[in-house]
Structure formats: C-alpha cells, structure tokens
Amino acid sequence: MKSEPLIEVVDLARYYEMAGTIIKALDGVNLEFYRGEYVSIVGPSGSGKTTLFNLIGGLDRPTRGKVYVDGVDLAELDSYELAWLRCRKIGYIFQNFNLIGVLTALENVALPTIFAGLPWEEGLRKAEELLRLVGLSDRLRHLPSELSAGQQQRVAIARAMVNDPDIILADEPTGNLDHETGSRIIGLLQRLNRERGVTIIAATHDVEMIEGSDRVVWLRDGRVEKIEVK
C-alpha cells in the first residue's frame, strides 16, 4: 500500500450534550485510509459510525482531534471549501437512498455536477453514462417513486460517482435492501472500487460486504476496538 494516506484521522473525538449529560459519540479514534482501499466500518448502532462519516465529510466539527483529507486539515477549511470538498472529493451513499423526489433518475445523478460548476447538458451526459454503468439506461426518465429500492440505490451510487470523487462514504448502503438486491449493490461497489480505484468506506452490518473488504474497522462506544486486515 502507498505511504501517504488519503484520509488520516488523529485522536478524533466528538461529544454531544444531551439533556445535561455528555455523550461521547467518538472518543479518540486514530485511523488511516489509503487510496483505492475498500474498508468496512462495523459496530453496533451508536458506536460512532455516522459521526465518523459526518466528520470526514466536513458536515460536523470535532470536539478534539484532526481529520486530514489528502493532507489538508479540515479544521482549516471554511464552509465554502468544505462544500467544495463534499462536492468534488466525496460521494455519499445513504441507507435510505435520499434521492430528490421531483427529479428523474437522470436529473438526480446530474444534480451534483451543478454544484461542481459543470454545464447542465454536460452533467446530463455524464449522468447518462453512469446510469448505463450501473445498469439503468432504460430508467433515465423515471422518478424515484417509480423505481424499486435496489434501482434507487443504484441511482444513488451513480450520483455519488458523478463528480469523480476519490472517496465514497456509504452509510449502511444495503440496510434497506433484501439479500439478493443487497448482493448486487455490493458487487457494484466492489466493481467501482476495482475498476475506477475509488476508495470506499462503508458502515455496514452486512456479512457479505465485510467479507469483500480490504480491512474491517470495529468500532465500539466511540473507540476503535480492532482492525482486521483481510
């Protein structure tokens, strides 16, 4: 593996105050993610997976510690630069797909290209290409409500890929899918990882997803319990 990590997390902590008590969602996590890796983050709910993703994506600020993406300390970026980071460097995949209901599959995938400053026509062209890649070239004009759960997640994966990010953060991507559909989504993510070299960090409970990854990070109570290299 290359020496320079793509993402470096140093002594990362995030505390919340809830009804007077301090909740330590993350409490001193040290991790490195390398370019082209496929890492699964495993842990019971409340172990800090989503908090970790929010911090890596710059959606949230840590209580303590640092996140470096491509050598840049996120604490030194303003909200404009963080938006740029989320737009160009990171793709998001959610458990409940989170597509925009009034936009077609094609428009949903093209949406992030607007924020990246691409002309709309070019965004649509890229979106069509990616929808073909995920096997939905016959569903371009369908609204999310007209698509099955598996198809919606494939649209979401295409959307995550459209700005050619280095990193994909997937939060329980197969959590709302049946086993067979989930299997196909995992296969697709693995293919993108292999063929396009995109680094995938996935929070998951899915055994199949864990089996296929390069490394598995076990989180418990906001700390790294163990790291398993496959």
Add this chain to the structure above:
Amino acid sequence: MTGDSTHFGLIDAFRLGLRYIRGRGQAPVNIASISLASAFYAYMVLMGIGTQTLRTYRLWLLSVAVVVAAVSMATVMLISVYERYREIGVLKCLGALDRHVFLLLIVEALIQGLIGGGIGILLGFASTLISNTSTPLSGVNYLGLSSTLPLSTLISMASSLYPAYRAMRLNPIEALRYEV
C-alpha cells in the same frame, strides 16, 4: 484545494425550482392566493379607484387580500420547507451552500408570484368585463395593469423570506436524521 467553492446560479435555481413547483402539491395553493390578491388589484386598476367612499372601501379590501395572500404563502412555504427537510439536507451534503438553498426558495417564490400575478390579471380583466360591459378595450390602462406582476412577485418573495431563511439555516446532520 483552498479558495474554491461550489456553484449554483440563477439558471440552476430556476431549473430546480420549476421541478419542485411542478412536482409538489403546494404550488397551486400559493398561486391561487397570490392570484386572488392580484385580481383585486388588477380590477381596481381597470375600474379606477372611484369616489371617496368607494376608494377607502376598496383600498381596505385590497390590503386585506394582500395580507391574506402573504400569510397564506408564508405558511405554505414553511410547510414546504419542513416537508423537504431531508432533501435540503441532501442538497447541502452534495455541495449546496446556505445561500444556494436560500436562492432556490426565493426563486420558487418568484416563479409562483409571476404565475399568480398573470392569472390575477386575467381574473381582474374578466371580472371587469362582467361587472362593467361598457369598458372599451382601447381605454385599458395597460401600464397600470402590468404593475400587477411586480406587486405579486414582491408579495410572494417577501412572504418567503422567513421560510427560505429557515431552509438555509437547517443543519444537514439533523436533516438527514429527520423522518417525515
């Protein structure tokens, strides 16, 4: 990496705003309330303001219509923002800045104000014809009539300021957890 930011221009806001207006149920309600107030205004422009007593009475009616339209629009836009809580969070996650979200909501209001104003002019025109058959079309105050549009968009946009502000300020982390 530094110095760069994301983009979302007026044309992008129109494109996305039109999709939202077409795809969601609230727009007709907004357009109806704006067109009602606009119709009142257009009718008054066409009929003239009238004598002293009639003038007070009509101005009073007009202000009531405008206030009702504005309050209704603000309420419906606020509902629309809450229903889209998660989607707005997603937009922010994908790279939208606070001001992009604000622009989107204001442009939606602008479009609905224009449509409502247009319908209002037609309604005002129709009611003038019904109530006063002797009005010759050549005598119509077209300039006065066209002032309906700036009025309707102004009401629409002004009453959407607070809903747009709420949308802009929402925290994406909370929004993504939000269940409707």
